């Protein structure tokens with residue numbers, strides 16, 4: 084495998100020249116026909132697709148091309164997945180090398196798995212080095228839940244409102260996003276899964292005398308809940324480090340350190356689900372690194388294989404035996420192509436100084452967002468770290484009433500101008516590829532801001 088070729092980190096630049104380049108009405112006629120044909124059979128599509136049914140046929144670096152020949156600036160990374168740019172040559176080559184050599188070898192070791200294991204143990208903090216691999220986030224979450232039960236000999240879980248962890252029964256039991264129709268019938272949560280509020284600095288439940296969010300009050304609530312609300316058998320707190328689907332909501336800096344202390348006091352595991360936020364998206368390998376907290380269990384995915392389906396569940400070394408107990412492996416987890424994709428992605432992050440880029444361009448994003456908040460009557464809040472960003476639209480800054488119609492309008496307008504992205508209702512989420520520089524970051528933000536101006540005009544907020 085020619086995996087050691089030094090890559091020119093500017094590999095994507097030529098293909099990005101002149102984007103966005105919109106040459107038809109969008110979605111174009113070919114896109115519309117293709118979407119209609121596909122969705123005769125393909126059901127259960129996400130609302131973003133229904134609201135803008137474009138069909139893509141090519142992606143390279145930060146550029147996406149649709150079937151009508153329109154070229155878009157990517158502000159979504161697929162869905163937080165192709166984070167190192169679409170079809171990164173080093174990663175594509177690594178996958179295709181193993182696609183021609185060995186596609187599956189059950190649980191047996193392979194040369195590329197050996198290298199990946201060593202690399203992962205090297206980049207993960209503390210003694211997080213008992214690893215199992217999967218092919219989607221939900222399965223990794225499901226395994227983490229089982230691992231937590233095996234480690235603790237306890238069976239209850241506490242998670243947070245508006246977190247998202249996937250769509251299996253346990254994962255859904257840890258999330259609030261689903262209505263009962265999602266299950267066709269019956270309760271949405273398995274027994275033993277509890278939910279608590281987590282701090283959202285823009286919409287705090289408890290504030291201190293100076294008006295800032297009161298983390299201690301949340302922790303006190305959890306402590307009371309542990310004593311009175313559960314049957315005293317809590318295995319783990321299950322949390323996203325920052326809420327991705329809910330709209331890039333980051334907790335205050337003291338939240339995770341204080342939660343970890345609470346967990347230690349009550350001998351409860353801290354399970355950190357970094358499927359969306361991990362692997363560099365916020366400028367650190369794990370988002371919890373920002374707060375110097377080492378979880379007991381972590382899952383990650385999405386960016387991990389840059390598009391190839393590979394995810395991981397990792398526990399601290401002292402809990403390794405639990406992975407034996409739960410018989411942790413799966414059919415596709417750790418296949419040679421998956422290991423090659425993950426290994427190459429980690430190497431790219433190191434070789435191309437991606438974490439530094441995310442921090443630097445992330446600073447630009449936050450400054451720009453703060454300015455936009457000052458300038459726009461419908462921007463209630465802006466949030467984020469690195470390349471995990473959000474703009475919360477409200478009807479009125481004092482009532483903070485969510486402005487869903489504006490969210491949809493800005494989404495569609497910006498897409499028409501050539502920005503491929505996946506906002507969430509009234510919160511405009513942005514998750515650009517981590518290779519993006521300030522020039523293209525500014526270009527994308529200009530499109531979003533122009534779309535916000537137009538939306539404000541449309542809804543009568545400005546002349």
Ligand SMILES: Cc1ncc(COP(=O)(O)O)c(C=O)c1O
Pocket residue numbers: 219220221222224247248249250323327328356357358359360384
């Ligand atoms: C935090 C988190 N955990 C788990 C999942 C589930 O991952 P997948 O869709 O790969 O099953 C997601 C998906 O968005 C996620 O954001």
